[in-house]
Amino acid sequence: MLTQYRVELIPDQPCHSRPEWAYRLYAALLELAPASFGELVHEMRISPVSQYLDRREGRLLWTITLLGQQAESVLGPLLQEQKPIGLEKDRVLLRPVLREVDHIADPEELFARSAGTGFHHLEVRTAAGFKSRGQYQILPTSRLILQSLVKKWNGCVPECPIEDEDGEGVDALAAGLVCRRFQLRDRIYFLKGSAIPGFVGTLTMENRLSGFQRELTDALMTFSGYAGIGIKTSLGMGGVEQRRESSL
Structure with a gap:
């Protein structure tokens, strides 16, 4: 039914993060997925992804919830891979470290x-x-x-x-x-x-x-x-x- 991932993002240099980075992180995640899935998400009235970015105790945390089986099967493995994400505009490379996974089956x-x-x-x-x-x-x-x-x-x-x-x-x-x-x-x-x-x-x-x-x-x-x-x-x-x- 849904799976929530909490990922710590470790920058390769000092940076001033903003909650609005979440939009670019979301775009980067969709770019890793098959093009057909990205097209499907854009066509859907309700997105099967909910996500946000914030700082807690000096750590940059990205929380992503995948809603529904299709999003879980496509994006879940990508989040598990923990590939670095580059934000070109801010000239920073973010290394993801998976901290928590919470799954609700039904x-x-x-x-x-x-x-x-x-x-x-x-x-x-x-x-x-x-x-x-x-x-x-x-x-x-x-x-x-x-x-x-x-x-x-x-x-x-x-x-x-x-x-x-x-x-x-x-x-x-x-x-x-x-x-x-x-x-x-x-x-x-x-x-x-x-x-x-x-x-x-x-x-x-x-x-x-x-x-x-x-x-x-x-x-x-x-x-x-x-x-x-x-x-x-x-x-x-x-x-x-x-x-x-x-x-x-």
């Missing part, structure tokens, strides 16, 4: 991992944003978060779709997902000559739903740590770390 395993959680802490590591009615939105709401996750889920997990043709399903889930804490700040993501507005920071969400709606919302919150939230997650935006908490 929706049942994702639901099992999510069971029994009431609070979800989301740490938004790279600028996240949403688009609604043609306009960028930089203030997250439960509905915007869940809407983006359902869209990604249905695009990448077709064997277990979430029915929401009229939007009422997302509305029902959002009504029971309450933001209890947040610490956010605005952040611009520079992509292909455009400055895209977004935000980074932390959110703590409480799931007050019951029954299957509660289980599904917990699973979607867990899914956010793999798929990211908002727009352009394949290009480095909306990178999220999610953890479960029993209480505030």
Whole structure:
């Protein structure tokens, strides 16, 4: 179903990395894949790759999630090979070292991992944003978060779709997902000559739903740590770390 790789990138010289490097890393990864796969990804409405780049304790970490069997079978072996990646514009060569691999085989395993959680802490590591009615939105709401996750889920997990043709399903889930804490700040993501507005920071969400709606919302919150939230997650935006908490 999905596999997440966490790769440390070691530069061949001192450099000032930026989250926007993720877009070029993604392009370099696709160049290593068969041309037919690259063409397929560009044609897909929902990308089967979510990835982002950030620094932690002085280390440059690239987190890549492959969503679906096809992406796993094509790109997984390339990430395992750990070939150096050159960024010509910045004149730096990055040596990848694979640090972690996390695999979820099917929706049942994702639901099992999510069971029994009431609070979800989301740490938004790279600028996240949403688009609604043609306009960028930089203030997250439960509905915007869940809407983006359902869209990604249905695009990448077709064997277990979430029915929401009229939007009422997302509305029902959002009504029971309450933001209890947040610490956010605005952040611009520079992509292909455009400055895209977004935000980074932390959110703590409480799931007050019951029954299957509660289980599904917990699973979607867990899914956010793999798929990211908002727009352009394949290009480095909306990178999220999610953890479960029993209480505030």
